[in-house]
Amino acid sequence: xxxxxxxxxxxxxxxxxxxxxDYLPRAxxxxxxxxxxxxxxxxxxxxxxxxxxxAHPRNKTFxxxxxxxxxxxxxxxxxxxxxxxxxxxxxxxxNRVSAFAGNNLRQILAAQDVDHLVxxxxxxxxxxxxxxxxAADLDYRVTVLSDACADPDPALHxxxxxxxLARRGEVATITEWxxxx
Numbered sequence: 001x002x003x004x005x006x007x008x009x010x011x012x013x014x015x016x017x018x019x020x021x022d023y024l025p026r027a028x029x030x031x032x033x034x035x036x037x038x039x040x041x042x043x044x045x046x047x048x049x050x051x052x053x054x055a056h057p058r059n060k061t062f063x064x065x066x067x068x069x070x071x072x073x074x075x076x077x078x079x080x081x082x083x084x085x086x087x088x089x090x091x092x093x094x095n096r097v098s099a100f101a102g103n104n105l106r107q108i109l110a111a112q113d114v115d116h117l118v119x120x121x122x123x124x125x126x127x128x129x130x131x132x133x134x135a136a137d138l139d140y141r142v143t144v145l146s147d148a149c150a151d152p153d154p155a156l157h158x159x160x161x162x163x164x165l166a167r168r169g170e171v172a173t174i175t176e177w178x179x180x181x
Contacts (some may be wrong), residue, residue: 002115006034006057008097008119009044009131011083013140014076019122019150028082030148032068032119035086037181040112043085043126044105046070047077047093051071054095055100061097077156096131096180106138117178118147132165143168 008031016024034041048062055062055072070077085091095102098123103121109117117140121127128149144165151157161171172180 002113003040004118005040005042005109005114005117006031007042007044007099007111007120007131008045008083009041009119009127010123011080011121012045012076014074014079015076015122016080018152023122023150024080025044025141026147026174027120030145031083032179033174033181034118037178040114041081041085041089042105042108042120043083043089044099044131045077045079045091045093046095047072048095048111059096062095094127097126098134099127099133100131100138109140113142116142116143118143118145119122119144122150123139124149124151124160126151127155129160129165132168136168143177144169144171145174146171147173 011027032085034127050071052062052065055065059061061157064172070073079085090108092103092105092108099105119142128144132142132144144161146161149157150161165171
């Protein structure tokens with residue numbers, strides 16, 4: 001029977017510090033909702049190789065990052081302790097913007113017979129947008145939790161959630177999603 005997976009994306013210390021103070025409790029609530037409903041939880045985090053040998057200098061997002069950032073040795077690359085994975089939850093590392101980049105996320109989702117992705121994370125204009133668009137193109141049902149996503153630009157967040165992402169899937173609040181479970 002097809003399943004839903006909750007993707008907790010880029011909830012890393014380096015990213016959480018650039019969100020409003022009320023964001024982290026909302027992300028925790030979304031994660032707790034997934035766990036309480038028995039939804040498969042997949043944590044997705046950015047991790048680059050030492051020296052960023054996997055980040056081409058032409059890449060506008062990753063090519064100019066200081067070489068110590070987002071490596072396994074970068075303390076800021078850790079998933080925030082309030083949303084840390086628990087036993088049995090899957091952690092997938094990516095090396096580009098989309099949750100599907102540079103890893104076996106598609107294989108994991110297929111092996112778990114997942115057909116619906118519920119997305120939460122930072123930033124709406126980054127991993128949320130890229131993952132939602134790619135997931136829709138891969139024929140997943142997509143739900144973006146509008147209040148469990150954040151962006152350094154609140155106006156851009158609103159535009160993406162209301163005008164872009166709603167055209168490719170569902171947009172719901174955590175409460176609306178919780179009520180649908």
